[in-house]
Amino acid sequence: MAVQTGLGEPRGPWFISPELGPDGRGWWEPPEREPGGRRSRRLLAALAVVAISTVSGAVAGGVVAGQYGDPGASAASAAPVPAELVTAAERTVPGVVSVLAGGTTAGSSTAGSASVGSATGSGFAVDDQQHLITNDHILAKGGGGPVTVELPDGRRFAAEVVGREPRSDLAVLKVPASAGLTPLPLAKPNATRVGEPVLAVGSPLGLAGTVTAGIVSALDREVRLGDNRHTAVQTDASINPGNSGGPLVNARGEVVGVNTAIATIDGNGSIGIGFAIPIDQVQQTADTIIGKGG
Structure with a gap:
């Protein structure tokens, strides 16, 4: 069975944010874990509160919409997917x-x-x-x-x-x-903008042709890959093991970067912070390789 590598490895591949300590902990993590797993239980409890609040808010919103809004409106109705993203996919x-x-x-x-x-x-x-x-x-x-x-x-x-x-x-x-x-098609250099919608396309966990959506969260984000520092496109599009090497594309279907790394917490999977090699660097490197290798 194939071994999934690259994105999804602890801070993979070989990703260590300049803001993380030498032990790889996130900035919010305490130096020592609390005994008896109390921190984990507190974190789960907090997440549960957030989840419950979100669900109740959605239900309340649905009730209000049903009473005062469009009679055909439903809390279960999904927001329409922008047509340009469907076309790009x-x-x-x-x-x-x-x-x-x-x-x-x-x-x-x-x-x-x-x-x-x-x-x-x-x-x-x-x-x-x-x-x-x-x-x-x-x-x-x-x-x-x-x-x-x-x-x-x-x-x-x-x-x-x-x-x-x-x-x-x-x-x-x-x-x-x-x-x-x-x-x-490749996007023009320096044309990518923070906030624009993007799609990450690849084979996470062997699921070929998977498309996930997000936005460009930041540009020129400094990350360290192996022994080298790079500037990267940061995105919140979900990327996981197997996405490495796949394209990050804009709403016009143009490649703005190559998905390469994610930040993780305790070695877990995607937390919504991913990084892609900018397309200008990709094109320059690819042209050099092809020119030499044919």
Whole structure:
């Protein structure tokens, strides 16, 4: 069974916020845990109060709407999804793949063989030559073994590693022309704005073609990945293990970044603070790799 890596590892991959202490604790966490798990119980109780308050508020709002608002209004009615996000998702999913690195080889639906990954993530097509962008740490976790790409329609192809750039945590793969992947358009450098809606697309927990929505929470956020510091796009779109290397796209379906890391608390999953490599850095690195590797 594939081992999920990258996003979702403790502060993964290798993410340590400059605001966190050397032990990796969040700024709000006490140096020592209280005996008997009292802090955990207090936290759960607080969360329960918030949950109960939220639910009661929603019910009360529904009652008021029913009495004084549109007779057809219902508390259970979901807010409409903006049409532009639906369109952006439809355009993006066909160009996003699952990436499996390392492991043993097994038969595939295409000619030859493909690897069953020991490290998994996502990637996306950037041109008609079937070049794909993904995160380097996925390949590193795969131990330099063979790389397989799984398309949205379930077909698998053995991928060529065109080049890797560990310092920027980016890598470029290439699959045969018969894959026929739709390249994703890239946003213009410095065009991304705080507050604009974005979608994170990838294969969290192996669920290919998953789309989650959020906004750009901040730009030029300094994070530390491995031994290097980077400026990143911060987003609250939900990203989890397997999203690494997938695109963060705006409402026009343009890639604004490559999902690379999340902040976590006590090594848990997404808490709504994720980071993506900005598209200007991605394009510059990818162009260099492709220029050298063909």
